[in-house]
Amino acid sequence: MDKNIHPSEVELDAILKASNDNIVITDGDGQVLKASPNCEEIYGCSRSYLIGKSVFELEKEKVFTPSVSLRVLKEKKEVQIMQKTLTGRVVMATGIPVFDVNKKIIRIISFSHNLTEIQKLREDYEQLQTKMKQYEFKIKELQEKQFGNENIIINSKKMQKTWDLVHRVANSDATVLLLGESGVGKTVFAHALHDMSDRKNESFVEVNCGAIPQNLFESEMFGYEAGAFTGANKKGKKGMIELANNGTLFLDEIGELSLDIQVKLLQVLQSKKVTRIGGNGMKQVNFRLVAATNQNLENLVMEKKFRQDLYYRLNVVPIAIPSLRERKEDIYKLVHHYVLKFNEKYQSHKVLHSATIDALLKYDWPGNVRELENLIERLVITSDTDTIYPNSLPFYETNDDNQYTNWTELERFDSQHLTLQEALQKVEKSWLERAYRQYKSTYEMAKYLGLSQPTVVRRLKKYHIH
Template identity: 60%
Template sequence: MEKHFGILQIELDAILKASKDNIVITDGKGIVLRASPNCQAIYGKDVSFLIGKSVFQLEAESIFSPSVTKMVLKAKKEIQVMQHTTTGRVVMATGFPVMNEAGEIIRVISFSHDLTEIETLKEKYEELKTKMEHYQSVIKELGEKADSTEDIVIKSKTIQRIWELVQRVAKSDANVVFYGESGVGKNVFARGLHNKSERKREAFIEVNCGAIPESLFESEMFGYEEGSFTGANKNGKHGLIELADKGTLFLDEIGELPLSVQAKLLKVLQEKKITPVGGVKVKNIDFRLIASTNQNLKDMVSQGKFRQDLFYRLNVIPIQIPPLRERKEDIAMLAHYHLKNFNEKNSTNKFLDAATVDQLISYNWPGNVRELENLIERLVITTETRAIYPDQLPFYIPQKNRQQNFEWSFDHTEGRRKTLQEILDEVESRHLRRAYMQYKTTREIAEHLGLSQPTVVRRLKKYGIDSKMNLDL
């Protein structure tokens, strides 16, 4: 019997030593009888320290925190709990009661599995997940920004401020009126406002108020029922306002609306309801209204050409788009933007000579952005050379004096003629400066000038042009 007991002791010691889990055995009062050698690594205390100690005392000293054995003794059933040890480890402890025939706990055996590495990995995973969610949010925001500014060239501070205002206004459903000369891009800003709004996934219905005859305006805007009038579609037709339901209705050149139509539009804006021509059923419509005009609506009100009540209903947020001649810093970027589009459309590879860009900037552009766009399209299609030079521009764009562009014949300040190298350096510097002002990256400058990017970087540095530019390496 004694020999058999000795073998059991050896087996038990072997199990305690071989187990990767920490095993602690206590009696029915919570006094530690045995423990695995690895308790030093997990709990920071040697086996000799634990044996003979009460789990109640060890819990008070935060060695077992909380004590699973204590919980088993109280509940008289298997318990599992997470422990945080003084060594900074996270442990999953499971305690099992051992009972005698009378149902009394005579032993409690607990297994503690070190989860520190798993918890660390979990924390890193959660951290990485948070970062990924942030990056996805940023990417989405940048994507939305790219989508909404796809046709808007933002270079001048004036346009930057207008676009910032548009983005703020887009968050509301307030009526907006864009003012500006014909061709300044009012419709582009209107679409940009829609794309930044909560209605961006719904329809954007654009109506040119000056292009619809007064006799047809009501049927076009409100729709009509079948058989409403001679020549009507036998199935009826949905009106433009109804098509804008849940989306945005953009009334371009609203100053062209006849007074008789203005009254009907005002009623729709007030009630957000329409009745199709020839119908009796009222339809509720939810839309955001944006309007534009090249006229002064307030003056038109004074002249009796525009309803005062409609004016105040529309003019909640007026936004003035300045003409191109008042924001000349946008001209070069707009020219290259349209050049890129028409190159892609016509499978060409044209580029603007730096002197040509100077000529474009000096022009007044009475037709604004639309005139510039049309000119670039004409140049891409009609010019024979890959480079577009000043003499290929229309006659109405004034040509600068050639001597003004090439002032290399004599240096009056030093009273001497320049050397050939000085002349070449001056020309190279001038062209680099022009390209630097027109393009965003050295890669684009290199492509425009027919140089390698490293060469452009070196020469910008040589002439002291480039100090803070994004090199796009």
Template identity: 60%
Template sequence: MSTERDLLGIELKAILKASKDNIVITDGKGTVLRASPNCKSVYGKDPSYLIGKNVNDLELESIFSPSITKMVLKERKEMQVLQQTQTDRYVMATGLPVFDDDGSILRVISFSYDLTEIQSLKEDYEELRAKMQRYQTEIQELREKDYELEDVVMKSKATQQIWQLVQRVAKSDATVVFLGESGVGKNVFARALHHGSERKEESFIEVNCGAIPESLFESEMFGYEAGSFTGANKKGKAGLIELADKGTLFLDEIGELPMAVQAKLLKVIQEKTITRVGGMKAKNIDFRLIASTNKDLKEMVKEGIFREDLYYRLNVIPITIPPLRERNEDILMLAHYFLQKLNKKYGTNKFFHASTIEELTSYSWPGNVRELQNMVERLVITAESRTIYPDTLPFFLQNDKPASENNWAIDRIEENHKTLQDALEEVEIRWLKRAYKQYKTTYEIAENLGLSQSTVVRKLKKYNINAKMN
């Protein structure tokens, strides 16, 4: 029997020595019985120093900080904790209890995985994020100082009235909520409100409420203290609300906030204090609140998915921005404004044909100002000639305006210095392409264009518009 015990001891020593992970074995009272040789590199102590000592004493010496064995003995189940050792290493310790037949803890076996490099990468990442956030804030502040009135393009009566209202309320600290469809420019007016206020020299912190997961909302918005949770930056982190101190906090798409988060936000708005995650002391925060949403908050209150008390806190000065289709006069001005900026950005000198302007102003723009801006950028990049013609618009084919098309088509031919034959061929190609998209067979195309089927086939082939048609 003793021989078998000796063999088990030899095997156990071999396992402890061969293991790349640190292994510590204690009895049911927390006294260290065995420890793997790599204890010194991880915990700064030789196994001989640890063996015979109780984990309570080793925790007091900050060798095991905190002691996973102590936690297992208390909870009587498998536990896991992140430790920081005296050798400045981070290890993930897992403790497993071993029970005897009576249910008493006979042994506790703990495994420690060295995560120092991973933790270092996390801290570097957090530090980089903090720097990026600070740089973005500084850039935003510079932009606010360089702010010009042209950033708010106004032509329609509705936009001018909104601008006048923004100017009137900017000097106060009253909460403003901008209402309107996505892409109407709520964030532009929010920045204008900040720029017109006495806080314009301070930070303007914009938060997209729909982009922050509920599980991260509290730490992102309120910040956290050092070591408040696994993976936290050891120096702690300021939240977005704290960064808005003395400045403006803009909560974009506030209707996306879950109910649980709404309650926490309401408390901050009411008390103007925050407590970091893992912290005990509340900090006073002075900020001006601006919000925006594309949802009907009042209807959401009725449906029970938005807090009524938060709704009334926000609804001090509601400002509704109408969609672009209801302020048609702004379309032309905005299109030319974006064209000027994008010509400068891409080093081009393009301009709209009059027929293109007609198409732009008659379109409904479901994506509002954002869609118009993206469309103008697309046209500046993709248009072959300096003149931007209607056929470069993706929604142009939805309209059937042959008279208007003929007018700009002639202008295009003249611009390209084409002969009469070139002009006739271009018109012929356009008719054939349109018929090709509209009809299923060459017989149908021939019938509707007043040509023979063989002529249609020949011309499709000539202009490389051939397809598998009969």
């Protein structure tokens, strides 16, 4: 060993050779004093080339960009950055300043880890995610064009015309007024408008104007500041309008709003600002408004129950949703959809007899799609046979001209593989057993069954009823 070399130098050189990291040491002016041997592989130039060079020069030569040592000299603190090297690699570089007693930088020690493979994997993953999103968007777009929302069954021309209009206005910020009877699916259409808009990743806030008591509606809608009234939240509360900021505000049953609330809502729509109860400041809000009603707002305006100026604000794009009796072509698909849905939910295998479907098609459906959905769920739950017959329908009426008898009983006989004669005997035995339990003598049984007393005696003996 050269006696002129200080032991600390020897130790430092040993550390540089043994380290798996790429270490570069510069002086307080950014001139390279030492470098580890494996720098050549990362930076694309030999250790002897690096030593003596200024990091200013090396950065210009793109040996590494940006230079972590330069950042340390500028910020006078430890710095961690991502670097690109002359070899095209990506490294995570950390620069640590060494100060003298006068707080002057005398050395900068930088070390880096090769992250090229990780960076490549990350870039590949991000590209894959981008492609996946593109494919998902295309698939969703095709599904929307062909079928619409999964809860909106489209088969009739009336419904297709309505859906086309929804599709056209979804990407705009225009206020939409959904019109239709109760149960036609106004809420589903409101969700569809939101899901197909640029606001789809923001909040969808639904307010049922008829379900919230009038004395609570203002605080729920506009929010309140801390201590605004007795029982108020100590921290205050955001209203529905604030919660819908950047998203969609859906006001269902808007015809139920009181006139004083209508005035305040109109102010918000005009100014796009909302003031909480008990507050002075106005908060800027940006939302897309969708309203819905089953009432005739024009008539309410004439009756002075709804403000005309608010009506014009809402009636920018009116969309009338046809009732189920106006689009009976959709009933078959709706029935199929709900039977599948509830069979899966309740793990059953129910099917509707063709006569049952005929009866559903003839019905007027005053409760619209909601009534149909609820009925199918009830039939799937309560039917004791896998085939659901017309007599299970609450609106099904039997009469002398009806071609259908007791479908449930026939299904039971059929499942037991009985012949007509065997089925008749089973029914006869059931009637005799019931009469035997209800009456005290064979004479009374005969009168009830419409048979002679000797016939009743013979039949009781035949079926061993004692």
